Amino acid sequence: MTASKNTKTVKTTCPYCGVGCGVLATRLPDGSVDIKGDPDHPANFGRLCSKGSALGETLSLEDRLLHPEVNGKQTDWASALDLVAEKFSSAVRDYGPDSVAFYVSGQILTEDYYVANKLMKGFIGSANIDTNSRLCMASSVAGHRRAFGSDTVPGTYEDLESCDLLVLVGSNLAWCHPVLFQRVEAAKADNPNMRVVVVDPRETATCAIADLHLALNPDTDVSLFNGLLAFLAESDTLDHAYIDSHTKGFEAAIQSAGACEINRISEETGLSPRDIATFYTMVARTPKTVTVYSQGVNQSVCGTDKVNAIINTHLATGRIGRPGMGPFSATGQPNAMGGREVGGLANMLAAHMAIENPDHRALVKSFWQSPVIAEQQGFKAVDMFQAARDGRVKAIWIMSTNPVDSLPDADGVAAALEACPFVVVSDVTRAADTVAYADVLLPAAAWGEKDGTVTNSERRISRQKRFLDLPGNVTPDWWQLAEVARRMGFEDAFGYDGPDAIFREHAALSGFENEGRRDFDISALADISSDAFDELEPVQWPQRKGGSRKDTRFFAKGGFFTADRKASFIPVMQKPPRKTGRKYPFVLNTGRVRDQWHTLTRTGKAPRLSSHIAEPFVEIHPDDAAAAGLGAADLVEVKSPYGSVVVRAQVTERIRPGSVFVPMHWTNQMSSKGRVDAVVAPEVDPVSGQPGSKFTPVSVRKLDYDWYGFAVVREKPVLPRTGYWTVAPTRGGWRVEMAGDARTDLVSLARGFFGENAELLQFEDAHSGLRRIAGWCGETLTGVLFCAGEPVSVSRQWACELLETPSVPPHNRFSVLAGRPPADMPEKGAIVCSCFQVGSAEIAAAARDGAATVKAIGACLKAGTNCGSCRSEIQTLLDARLKETCDDTDIAQAG
Ligand SMILES: Nc1nc2c(c(=O)[nH]1)N[C@H]1C(S)=C(S)[C@@H](COP(=O)(O)OP(=O)(O)OC[C@H]3O[C@@H](n4cnc5c(=O)[nH]c(N)nc54)[C@H](O)[C@@H]3O)O[C@H]1N2
Ligand SMILES: Nc1nc2c(c(=O)[nH]1)N[C@H]1C(S)=C(S)[C@@H](COP(=O)(O)OP(=O)(O)OC[C@H]3O[C@@H](n4cnc5c(=O)[nH]c(N)nc54)[C@H](O)[C@@H]3O)O[C@H]1N2
Ligand code: SF4
Ligand SMILES: [Mo]
Secondary structure, eight states: OOOOOOOSOEEEEOSSSTTOOEEEEEEOTTSOEEEEEOTTOTTTTTOOOHHHHTGGGGOOOTTBOOSOEETTEEOOHHHHHHHHHHHHHHHHHHHOGGGEEEEEOTTSOHHHHHHHHHIIIIIIOOOOEEEGGGGTTHHHHHHHHHHHSSOOOOOOHHHHHHOSEEEEESOOHHHHSHHHHHHHHHHHHHOTTOEEEEEOSSOOGGGGGOSEEEOOOTTOHHHHHHHHHHHHHHTTOOOHHHHHHHEEOHHHHHHHHOOOOHHHHHHHHOOOHHHHHHHHHHHHHOSSEEEEEOHHHHSSTTHHHHHHHHHHHHHHHTOSSSTTOEEEEOOOSTTHHHHHHTTOSTTBOSTTOBTTOHHHHHHHHHHHTOSOOOOSOOOOHHHHHHHHHTTSOOEEEEESOOHHHHSSSHHHHHHHHHHSSEEEEEESBSOSGGGGGOSEEEEBOOTTTOOEEEEOTTSEEEEEOOOSOOOTTOBOHHHHHHHHHHHTTOTGGGOOSSHHHHHHHHHHHHHTTOTTSSSOOOGGGTTOOHHHHHTOOOEESOOOTTOOOSOOOOOTTOOOSSTTSOEEOOOOOOOOOOOOOSSSOEEEEEEOOTTOOTTSTTGGGOHHHHTTOOSOEEEEOHHHHHHTTOOTTOEEEEEOSSOEEEEEEEEOTTSOTTEEEEESOOOTTTBSSOOGGGTSOOOBOTTTOOBOTTOEEEEEEEEOOSEEEEEEESSOOOOOSSSEEEEEEETTEEEEEEEEOTTOOHHHHHHHHHOTTOEEEEEEOTTTOOEEEEEEETTEEEEEEEEESSSOOSOHHHHHHHTTSSOOOGGGHHHHTSSSOOTTSOOOOSEEETTTTEEHHHHHHHHHTTOOSHHHHHHHHOTTSSSOTTHHHHHHHHHTTHHHHOOSSOSSTTO
C-alpha cells in the first residue's frame, strides 16, 4: 500500500451516526485537517452537527495502535497473521467450525464486512459472525422481516420533511441524528401544519420541537400502538383496498390489539386519556404520517413486537412507501445498513438472503464457489460471549467494537474474554477497554485512512475516502481478513486488490439470480471501474441493472418480498407490566448524549466535545432524589445484580419518577467506575436477540466521601487507584473530577498532577471550607486543584480557561485560586454551544436582556449559528425561563 500524498479537498462521509453526512476534508499545510459539510451531499446539504464538525480534533495519533502485537509485544504483520490463521484453522480442525467466532461492527465499511461474512459463512462454514448491530438494529431487522419478508426501510429522509405528522418513538433525534433533526426543524418552520409527537419516557432535547410529548411507562409502546390500530379501525381510517390487495393477517392483528379502551391504555402506559386521544386523533386525521423509531423501540425485550405494532398501523392505513408516509427505522451507526446488506448478522446470509432458505444458501454458495455454506444461525452477540465464557468458542476475532463496555453484563463479557483461549482485537486505539484482553492486537486504518462505502438510514450508499497517510503499520480491516483467509487456504476467493474489487463482487451478488425477487439489488454498479468507484456519488438503492432509478421507495403498491408478495400483519400483545422489586426499585434507562460517540475512543479526544458534558451522570426525579437523600451533584451508586457504577446526580423533572437514566459512554479509560453496561442485565428479545438496554431494575444510593475535588491539569494526570474520578480533555490540558477518603494527602496528589518540581501555592477559605492548590513551573500554570468536604462549587469553565492563559505573572497568582471569574468577567456556566463555547449562564443573561428566541441568542452570542446541534437546548433554556433559576456556577458538569 502506498501512502496518500493527497492534500486537496476530499469528499468523504462522516464516521459517526446513520444520517451519513457528506464531509469535505482538506489537509492543511500545518498538518491539521479542515472539515466542512458537503453542500452537494443529499443527506446533509452542507450541514454538520457538533460531532461531525469536530472531526478534525480527533485525528491525532495519541493512543493510536500502530503495529501488530502478540501477547503485548510488537511484531510484524506476517507473524501476527500467521498466528491468527493457525489458531482459527486448528480450532476448526479440532472442534469444528462453530468453535470460532467473529464479532464485528456497524462501523466497518461494507467491503470489510463483506469479506468477514464471506470468510465465516462460506469458507469456515459457520454462521458465528455477529455484530454490535445486534445491540442496535436487530429488532428492526426482525420486525421488517416478519412484516415485509425482507429487511427493507421503505422510505427516505424527504418523507420526514414532507409529512404533516412526524411521530418519534424512542428516538432522541436532536442529539442522536442531529442533522436529520435540523432538516425536520426547518421543514416544520416552513409547514405550519406539521406536527411532531415524541414518544419517550424521558423529556429529551428532541421535545423542544414536539407538539405533544407522550412520556409513557417504559416498555409499554405495544399497548400504545395496538390502541392506535384499534382506534384507526374503529374510526374507519383504514385503507381497505390496500389491506385487501397487499396484506394478510389483518383480522388476527386487530383481534390481538383488542378494543380501543382509552382507560385501559392509560393505565398500561401511564399516559393521560386526553393525551392518548389527542395522539390517536392526530394520526387518524393525518394521511401523511411518518413514524420514526430507534433504540427506545429496538433495545427492549419486546423490541420486535414494538416494531411490528408500529408497522401494523402503517399497513392498515396504506401509509407506506408514498411521499411523506411510512414507518422509518433510524439507524445508529454509519454502516448499520451496509452490515445488513452483506448479511453480517448471525441469522442472515448475504445480500439480504435468509440463512434458513435452502435456495438462498445454494445461490450464495454457487456465487462464492465456496466449499461449504453455513446451514443454520450462529451465536447472537450475547450468546456468543456466553459461549466464549463456557468454552464452546475457542477463538474470537473482535473488530471495530468495544464489547467490554457496550454489551450488557459487561463484566461477564470481560470474564468471557479472559476465559477464551484466543482473542484477536482489531482496533485503531489502545485506549479501549477490550484491547486489554487481546492475545493478538491488529492495528486498523482509521477514518480518513481507509477507503470504501457505507449505507445510511435511507439506503444511500456513500464513499468514505482516504485523505491521510497510513500511520505506522496500520492496515484496513478488509485486508487483515483477506490475508487471514488466504493463510487459511482460501487464496483464490480472497485475492482482492482493493475495496473496489470487493464492492463489485458484493454488487454482483446482489443481482445474482435476483430478477426482482429480493429488495437489495445494486447490480447496476457491478461493473463499476476503479476510477468510477473513486468518484461514486451518493446513490440510493435499489439500483437494478437496467432498472428505473427514480423513486427508490418501496411498497406503495405492495410488492413485498414474501412468497405471495403480501405483507404480514403481526398480531402482538402488550406484555404484563415489568416489575422492579424492593431491592432494585428503579428502572435503569441508558442512552446517549449530544457530543459523545459510544465508548469515547474518538469524540473523547476533542476538548470542545467534552465541554458539553464532561462527566457520567444519573438523571433522577426530584421526588426520588429527596427520598434517597440525594442532592444535586452528589455522587451516586447505581447497582443491579450484575454490577454497579458511580456517577454524578442530576436531579431533574425531565425523567419520570421511578426511572433513572445513565449515559452509555464512559469507560475505565475515562472514569473510575462509569461503565454502565456492567449494570445492564443481559436479557434479550426472544425474536431478535437484541438486549433490552433500556430497562434494568437497579438500586440507587448516595455515596459519601471525605473530600471532593475538581482539577485542571496541563499534563495528562495519573489518577489515584482509590476513590472516584472522571477525566476529560480540555483546551490546554485535562479536567478531573474526584472524590476520596481522609487518607488522601492532597498536597502529594497535587504534586503528582502538577509536576514534582512545580512551585505550589495554597489557600484555604475558612468560611467555605474550599481548599485550593495551584502549581507553577516558571510562569506557566501547570494546574489547579479545588477541594471541599462537599461537591465542589467552582466555575469549571473559567478554571479550564486558566490553562489557556499563556502565563500568569507572580503578583496575579492569587486570582487563580479564586474559584470564579473576576467580577468584570461574566460567568459562562455549563457549555451549551460547543462550537463557540457559549455557556448556559451567558444564554440566561442574554435572555434576561431581552433575547427571546434562539435566533436572537444566535445574533448576540453566536451560539447555535455554526453546527446548530445546541439549538434545541437553547430553546429548552428559553422555554424553562432558566434565566430566573440558573446557578451562577456549574457545580456538576452533568448540568
Ligand atoms: N450523540 C450521539 N449520537 C449517536 C450515537 C452516539 O453515541 N452519540 N450513537 C448512534 C447509534 S449507534 C445509535 S443506535 C443511535 C441511537 O439513537 P437513539 O435511539 O435516538 O438514542 P438513545 O439515547 O439510545 O435512546 C433513545 C431514547 O429511547 C428512550 N426510551 C427508553 N425506554 C423507552 C421505551 O420503553 N419506549 C420508548 N418509546 N422510548 C424509550 C430513551 O429515554 C432515549 O431518550 O444514535 C446514533 N447517534
Ligand atoms: N447500556 C447501553 N449499551 C449500549 C447501548 C445503549 O444504548 N445502552 N447502545 C448499543 C448500541 S446501539 C451500539 S451501536 C453499541 C456501540 O458500542 P461499540 O461498538 O462497542 O462502541 P464504539 O465506541 O463505537 O466502539 C468502536 C471501537 O472500534 C474502534 N474503531 C473505530 N474505527 C475503527 C476501524 O475503522 N477499524 C477498527 N478495527 N476499529 C475501529 C474504536 O476505537 C472503538 O474501540 O453500544 C451498544 N451498547
Ligand atoms: S448528523 Fe452529525 S454525527 Fe451524524 S453523520 Fe451527520 S455530522 Fe456525522
Ligand atoms: Mo447503535
